[in-house]
Amino acid sequence: MNINATLLAQLIMFALFVWFCMKFVWTPIVAALDARKKQIADGLADAERAKHDLELASKRSAEILREAKEKAGEIVTNGEKRASEIVEEAKNQAKVEGDRIVAGAKAEIDQEVFRAKEQLRTQVSAIALAGAGKILGREIDAKAHNDLLDKLVAEI
Amino acid sequence: MAHETGEVAHEAAHTSAEYIRHHLQNLTYGQLPDGSWGIAHSAEEAKEMGFWALNLDTFIMSLLLGAVIMFLFRSVAKSVVSGAPSGLQNFCEWAIEFVDNSVRGSFSAKNNMVAPLALTIFFWVFCMNLMDLIPIDWVPGLLGLLGVPFFKVVPSTDPNATFGMAIGVFLLVLYYSVKMKGFGGFMGELTLQPFGKWGMPVNFLLEGVNLIAKPISLALRLFGNMYAGEMIFILIALMGGAWAGFSMGGVTLFGSQILLSLGWAIFHILIVTLQAFIFMTLTVVYLDMAHQEHH
Numbered sequence: 001m002n003i004n005a006t007l008l009a010q011l012i013m014f015a016l017f018v019w020f021c022m023k024f025v026w027t028p029i030v031a032a033l034d035a036r037k038k039q040i041a042d043g044l045a046d047a048e049r050a051k052h053d054l055e056l057a058s059k060r061s062a063e064i065l066r067e068a069k070e071k072a073g074e075i076v077t078n079g080e081k082r083a084s085e086i087v088e089e090a091k092n093q094a095k096v097e098g099d100r101i102v103a104g105a106k107a108e109i110d111q112e113v114f115r116a117k118e119q120l121r122t123q124v125s126a127i128a129l130a131g132a133g134k135i136l137g138r139e140i141d142a143k144a145h146n147d148l149l150d151k152l153v154a155e156i
Numbered sequence: 157m158a159h160e161t162g163e164v165a166h167e168a169a170h171t172s173a174e175y176i177r178h179h180l181q182n183l184t185y186g187q188l189p190d191g192s193w194g195i196a197h198s199a200e201e202a203k204e205m206g207f208w209a210l211n212l213d214t215f216i217m218s219l220l221l222g223a224v225i226m227f228l229f230r231s232v233a234k235s236v237v238s239g240a241p242s243g244l245q246n247f248c249e250w251a252i253e254f255v256d257n258s259v260r261g262s263f264s265a266k267n268n269m270v271a272p273l274a275l276t277i278f279f280w281v282f283c284m285n286l287m288d289l290i291p292i293d294w295v296p297g298l299l300g301l302l303g304v305p306f307f308k309v310v311p312s313t314d315p316n317a318t319f320g321m322a323i324g325v326f327l328l329v330l331y332y333s334v335k336m337k338g339f340g341g342f343m344g345e346l347t348l349q350p351f352g353k354w355g356m357p358v359n360f361l362l363e364g365v366n367l368i369a370k371p372i373s374l375a376l377r378l379f380g381n382m383y384a385g386e387m388i389f390i391l392i393a394l395m396g397g398a399w400a401g402f403s404m405g406g407v408t409l410f411g412s413q414i415l416l417s418l419g420w421a422i423f424h425i426l427i428v429t430l431q432a433f434i435f436m437t438l439t440v441v442y443l444d445m446a447h448q449e450h451h
Contacts, residue, residue: 010320
């Protein structure tokens with residue numbers, strides 16, 4: 001148990017070990033620990049940001065959904081309006097067409113009636129002539145009584 | 157451990173004293189009385205070698221332990237990954253965080269040297285102390301067969317080792333005191349308090365004692381604890397050494413040696429760790445004081 005040069009040897013060893021530890025052990029390991037700390041912090045920050053983004057996105061999607069619903073409703077309303085318009089238009093058109101057909105038919109009927117009347121008149125005048133001739137016993141000169149006949153026809 | 161001691165102890169009455177002395181003697185290399193260099197074969201020879209001698213056992217054991225620790229840490233540091241750690245890296249990271257937290261707790265200034273210093277001290281001292289748990293006769297007994305006369309396995313029971321480290325710490329304290337406060341500031345701290353400038357000699361005496369007490373207490377605390385612990389291991393080993401055949405007393409002694417050394421070894425685990433921790437913490441505290449202006 002004497003104090004001797006071991007003291008100095010121990011002192012030098014101590015210094016060397018501390019130097020070695022500082023230079024080659026502490027620095028790299030602490031650097032790795034710090035890197036990990038940073039990685040974890042970054043990861044957490046990323047997660048936080050992603051969460052925030054997700055929230056925004058879901059909010060936005062809800063918004064879009066709402067807009068789409070609104071638009072769809074609008075479109076349906078428009079469609080319905082348009083459909084009723086079309087129906088109305090078709091109705092009108094049909095009415096017009098019907099009226100036109102009816103009018104055409106009436107005109108034709110009138111014409112037919114007129115023609116029948118005309119024919120009837122002619123036949124009536126012929127019959128009247130024949131009847132008159134028979135009654136008079138002689139032929140009536142159609143030419144001489146043409147204007148008379150015409151007057152008669154017009155009267156019938 | 158009882159068997160080696162057995163034959164020694166019951167040869168003659170004075171041999172238990174010899175046994176203790178043998179266990180407390182370092183393997184000293186130095187200049188022998190005849191002028192040649194070699195290993196001292198007795199305590200007297202070792203004493204006569206004076207200052208320029210080397211305790212080979214202390215030197216080899218502390219170098220070996222320090223190298224093993226540094227190799228261990230270095231191997232981790234080389235392959236260190238910032239991803240998920242595994243195996244040894246877990247342990248080293250735990251160690252570094254433990255030391256780092258202790259340093260942060262008691263060291264307020266900024267100095268990149270203090271934490272590695274604390275790490276080195278803690279694990280080096282811890283391993284040196286841990287050698288105390290090797291049964292005391294194994295290593296000296298084994299080396300004795302190879303012709304090595306003495307071998308103390310626990311470097312921290314050698315005051316040279318503890319004072320070597322304490323002086324290292326003390327030099328750092330002086331260096332940082334002067335660096336942080338300037339030479340004048342440091343001197344002022346030593347002489348101008350607690351009694352102001354008129355009590356300068358008294359101040360210097362008080363503060364000087366205060367300053368010197370730091371390394372001395374640091375070294376002696378570790379040395380004293382480990383020395384006393386080893387002493388108790390030796391005394392317990394002597395109980396079994398008194399065993400002389402299958403008498404009632406002999407068997408009782410042998411059994412109590414086993415029980416006592418087991419108990420003391422378990423208790424010693426605490427002391428081993430605690431002393432390493434105290435040495436580290438006090439070093440950090442002293443360096444913190446060196447960094448701070450205190451009034």
